[in-house]
Amino acid sequence: MKAYHPHLRLFSNMEIGDNRRGHLPEILIVILVSIILRFVVASIASTYNGDFPEMYPHLEPYEDYDRLYLPEVKKFLDGEKIYREFFHAYPPLWIYTLSAFAKFDPPFWGAAIPILIYDVLLAPLVYVIARKIMRGKIPLLLGVMIAASPVLLWYDAVFWLNPPPSTFFLLLSLYLVILRKFRFAAIALGIALAYKQTILIATPFILFAVYRWSSRRKSAEFLLIIVTVVTLASLPYLVWYPDIYLWALGFPIPSPYAPDDLTVWKYDITQPTHLGSAFGEFGFPEIAIKFRQNLLYVISAVFVGILFLFSRIKKLNENDLVKYLAYSLLLFIFLFPRGTYKYFFITALPFFALSCRKKGDIVTFVLLNLGILLVPRSVTPWFAFLMIFFIYIIARENTHLVENEEEKKDEVEGISPEP
Numbered sequence: 001m002k003a004y005h006p007h008l009r010l011f012s013n014m015e016i017g018d019n020r021r022g023h024l025p026e027i028l029i030v031i032l033v034s035i036i037l038r039f040v041v042a043s044i045a046s047t048y049n050g051d052f053p054e055m056y057p058h059l060e061p062y063e064d065y066d067r068l069y070l071p072e073v074k075k076f077l078d079g080e081k082i083y084r085e086f087f088h089a090y091p092p093l094w095i096y097t098l099s100a101f102a103k104f105d106p107p108f109w110g111a112a113i114p115i116l117i118y119d120v121l122l123a124p125l126v127y128v129i130a131r132k133i134m135r136g137k138i139p140l141l142l143g144v145m146i147a148a149s150p151v152l153l154w155y156d157a158v159f160w161l162n163p164p165p166s167t168f169f170l171l172l173s174l175y176l177v178i179l180r181k182f183r184f185a186a187i188a189l190g191i192a193l194a195y196k197q198t199i200l201i202a203t204p205f206i207l208f209a210v211y212r213w214s215s216r217r218k219s220a221e222f223l224l225i226i227v228t229v230v231t232l233a234s235l236p237y238l239v240w241y242p243d244i245y246l247w248a249l250g251f252p253i254p255s256p257y258a259p260d261d262l263t264v265w266k267y268d269i270t271q272p273t274h275l276g277s278a279f280g281e282f283g284f285p286e287i288a289i290k291f292r293q294n295l296l297y298v299i300s301a302v303f304v305g306i307l308f309l310f311s312r313i314k315k316l317n318e319n320d321l322v323k324y325l326a327y328s329l330l331l332f333i334f335l336f337p338r339g340t341y342k343y344f345f346i347t348a349l350p351f352f353a354l355s356c357r358k359k360g361d362i363v364t365f366v367l368l369n370l371g372i373l374l375v376p377r378s379v380t381p382w383f384a385f386l387m388i389f390f391i392y393i394i395a396r397e398n399t400h401l402v403e404n405e406e407e408k409k410d411e412v413e414g415i416s417p418e419p
Contacts (some may be wrong), residue, residue, distance in 0.1 A: 031144035118164035123147035166196035190229025272339025299335035326351035
């Protein structure tokens with residue numbers, strides 16, 4: 001047994017406390033940068049009142065907030081039933097949240113308040129997670145990097161699209177899992193799923209990490225809490241008409257309306273892009289159709305394979321979880337059969353950032369942000385695959401840095417008094 005000095009634990013605790021106080025200015029910087037940038041950008045965007053000028057179409061300048069979200073909120077507040085009397089592609093918590101703020105003055109700003117609040121909080125949340133898994137000034141750089149991310153500013157602060165709430169609660173769940181506060185982490189993950197069903201792709205990885213870091217009983221409790229939160233948030237629609245509700249959320253069940261025609265090639269700015277879209281746009285619609293018809297089987301097989309590789313990691317650590325969460329979210333963009341949009345990258349980018357360890361990684365992150373915005377939208381899924389490749393390369397390059405951080409963490413946590 002290692003020699004132990006009775007004042008060593010006290011000294012260690014004092015050092016941790018001093019470090020926390022020393023980190024306060026850093027998190028305040030991150031919050032301030034996030035607020036200022038979003039206030040400036042959102043203020044400029046609000047002057048258009050949802051009627052933006054023509055712009056580069058590959059930027060996917062969707063005006064869903066004004067033309068989709070606000071009309072749906074109005075219908076809901078007027079007493080119409082979600083899914084039955086008007087189509088809605090997400091769980092009802094999204095409508096509930098926007099409706100709660102819709103009567104703020106001015107009306108156009110009101111419903112955007114929760115979107116902007118959650119978006120502001122993404123950067124400091126990335127910072128505090130980074131502080132748990134790495135050392136030095138990199139966490140501050142990562143926080144500022146997310147605060148100034150061109151992709152997040154464009155889709156969240158300019159167009160007020162829907163990823164911020166689900167992304168925030170997914171990141172919060174990760175943070176609470178790292179702290180080993182599993183029940184609260186399950187509640188956060190359930191709320192993330194109640195905002196946007198696409199978070200389901202990341203759920204098995206967090207659940208498996210909870211199993212590895214706790215016990216079978218606690219992981220079962222974790223899953224039960226998630227199911228309970230999602231079920232409660234889905235009422236009463238899950239009981240009234242479950243077929244329409246589940247179909248609207250993207251589950252592969254027969255459509256209660258007109259079924260999707262998988263034999264026809266379509267592509268325009270309103271259509272999501274999938275793995276075959278690039279082939280169809282460049283004159284090979286038959287290949288695009290074949291991709292579309294078989295992607296469900298491909299994503300299922302690839303997802304099972306990635307989850308198997310994750311389960312085979314002998315000493316699972318927080319960095320592994322972050323990396324595989326990034327993989328899962330990018331695989332969704334890469335392979336989802338119904339297609340995806342560029343703003344889906346908003347949820348994956350914080351996890352990409354948390355994989356960075358060096359200044360060169362941060363340069364790569366910024367360049368990939370610009371790439372997401374500028375590449376032709378039909379190749380969006382292929383760009384997601386490129387990002388998976390970069391995460392893999394970055395992880396390999398930073399292996400020794402991560403191992404050294406883990407050793408230092410184990411040394412601190414391994415201090416214990418002699419009996």
